[in-house]
Every structure is written in C-alpha cells, then in structure tokens.
Amino acid sequence: MARKYLVETFGCQMNFHDGERISGLLESEGYEPAASEAEADLLVLNTCSVRERAEEKLYSRLGEIRLAAASCDRQPQIAVTGCVAQQEGDALLTRNLPIDVVVGTQAIRQLPALLTEAKARQTPRVDINPYEDVSFPLGVAKASDPTRAWVTIIEGCNEFCSFCVVPYTRGHERMRPVADILAEVQRAADSGRLEVQLLGQIVNHYQAPDDPGCDFPELLRRVSQIDGLRRVRFASPHPRHASDRLIEVMQSTPKICRHFHLPVQSGSNRVLKEMRRRYSREEYLALVDRLRAAMPDISVSTDIIVGFPGETAEDFEATLDLVRRVGFSFIYSFKYSPRPNTLADKRMADDVQESVKTSRIMTLQQLQAEIQVSLFQAMIGRTVEVLVEGPSRRRDWEMTGKTPGWVTVNFPGPATLVGQLVTVRLTAAAPNSVRGELVEAASAH
C-alpha cells in the first residue's frame, strides 16, 4: 500500500511553493496525500526562521507530535525541511525531538532517498549541502492553488540586510533560466490557471542566465505574452532595483496587476542605514511617486520592522509619517528579533524593550487599520475585476477573491465561479476586505 504524507508549511510564499515542490516530489515517488495527520506515514514540517516566533512554532509542533505518538502506538516518519533545517542542520538532532530527516533549502530533491535510508538504517539523516541546481523538473511541483500558479524565478539573496537570515538559509542568489520559467508558466496557463505569481527574494534583480537580453522587465513582458494567462504578479521587488523601465513595462502591459509590494522596513534614514537597505526614505517616497504618476490606480503594500536595535521614538515617528504619506494598501509588520549569523545579531544589542516593541507595533497597526478603512470606503460604488479563489472564510454561500490590487472582495455567488475572473460592484467596507455584488460572471478583457 502507498505511504501517505502530509506537508505542513510555515512562513512565506516561497516556502508555500517549496511545500508544493515537496508534495510533487513525494507523489512522483509513489506517496499519496494523507487526508489527516492520523492517517499520515510521513509528516513533513516545512519551516521558516525569518522571525524567532516562526522558529519556535517548529519546536512546539514537534513537542505536540511527540506527545501524540506517546499516546498511541503509531509513529509517522518526521522530516524537517526549509529554513530552520538549513540553519540548524545536525543541531536539530541534539534536542531530543522526534526527527528522522533534516533537509536544507537547497537539498529538497534528496528528501525521498533520505527517508528511505533513515528507515532502513533506523538512524536520522541530514543533508544541508548548498546544491547549485535551481531547476526543478517540469511537472514535479504540485499546484495546490486552483486559481493561481506560483513560479520561482530566483533562489537565494546576496543583499545581506543586517537583520535578515535569508542569505544564510537560502544561499546566494541563483537565477532560473528564462526558458524553464516560460515553460512552467505556459503549463500553468494550459492547466486553466488565469494568474501567475513570479517569486524570488528580489525578483527585480532577475537576469536570465540563458539570455543576456532578458532582465526582469523583459521577463515580465514575455510572461505576459503567454496565451491563456490573464494576470501576472510578482513578489517581492527591492526598492533599490526598481527601474524606470520596469515601471514603463508595467504601465504598458495591462496583464501585469497594478500592485507593488515594496518592502520599506523603516521610515528613518538612520535605521535604514543600520539595516543596510541602501536607499533613503526620500528615494523610497520618490519611487512611490513615480509608480503613482505612471499608474494612478496602483496599490502599494509593504513590510515594516519595529524595534530594530537603537530605534528611538523619533525613528519610529518617521516610520509612522512614511506610512501616512504613502497610504499603503496593507502592511506586514513585525517586531525585530535577532536572527543567527546576521550582522545585527553580531554587532548590535537588541536594546528596544519588548513592551516598547509591542506598543509600537500596536500603534502602527492601528494607524494602518484607519488607512485601510478609508481606502476601502473610497472604493465603494466602483466595479472591479475579481479572481475568485473559493468560499469566504465566514460564509460558504459567499465567494472570496482578489482585485488586481490584491484587495480581498467577498460577494454572494456560486462555487462554480472558482478560478474565474468576474466583475463585482463594491457595496461596503470591512476592516480587511470589501463586500460587493456580482455584476458579470466572466469578465471581458
């Protein structure tokens, strides 16, 4: 009988897509998806270490699994993959946790062989080697999202922002050949998916290794020409690499969604310098102005860290001021936590008190909530295009989906609309979404 597996993913979109790759890889080796944890012969914990709290989740999850295994005679094989696996390696095995296999971010392909070896030898196996190969055979990633495909264009990062663990856990920057990317996007379009999201730590640093004339704007142009595809997105660009040509290509290509997730991290020039972000708040604001001058309807979202070492009340006020000026459509906000190997961890004291970090993040989130409500209220009465993702979280007779600007829209409608682009008239604003009514089941383009 086929062995059953379950993948639990923590963290970002890159990790979510790695979860799809792991699922596809296991299924190509004869594994089948388990309907529940109780049925699984193999549990894969696909981890994130970008924040301390994300890392702690792994340890508490492994503790739960050990307790569950002690209360019954069934013990699934446990594999830990992702950034914590890469960061900790063998050290994970010294913590008396139920782990059979540890596989780093660049060694995913080794997972099936290591599982077999660990079982045969009854001893844990670890592979965190920095394999250079960024390709993944077509057909392996299991597309679990029925509405959009996630396609990696770059792995790793060379930027070394002082707070960030990614260059250590995902390795140096490696670009995928443009031919592979276009083939994968074509396959997504052929499968009926109308939207593709291109992924990378710094997508706009892309330079095709197999075509010197293909940089990120050119890649976007080529992807947009693929028949059947209706929407193209990307995450995340770095402000330092956002060129005027990228803005021009976005402006002249309607398939590219009018959304720019542009991580700023802080509004204080002093903190930005300490973070080694290599742009100033003035340069960031000027970039937002250029984006809005070219595409007045574009929505801009961001990532912000509060409580970075040495952040003063004045620095934080500069962040609030930048948030007010830009009017972000949403923010991912985090309290700073020191990450192993990073420059900030080695050279700076984590000197902003936890209570101050908490109070700052609450102030920031309150401000953002007010901005979001006013942005949503300004949308009422408009007609928007929505890609339908599935039933809304609260009501199964209601569908949910995203506008090109990544605003969540809920509206009454049948489940047959999932995966389609529809037209919705917006009627009411909620804190994190907008409600509306269906105007047209299939939106014209």
Ligand code: SF4
């Ligand atoms: S650009 Fe900076 S924050 Fe983003 S992944 Fe690279 S090092 Fe981390």
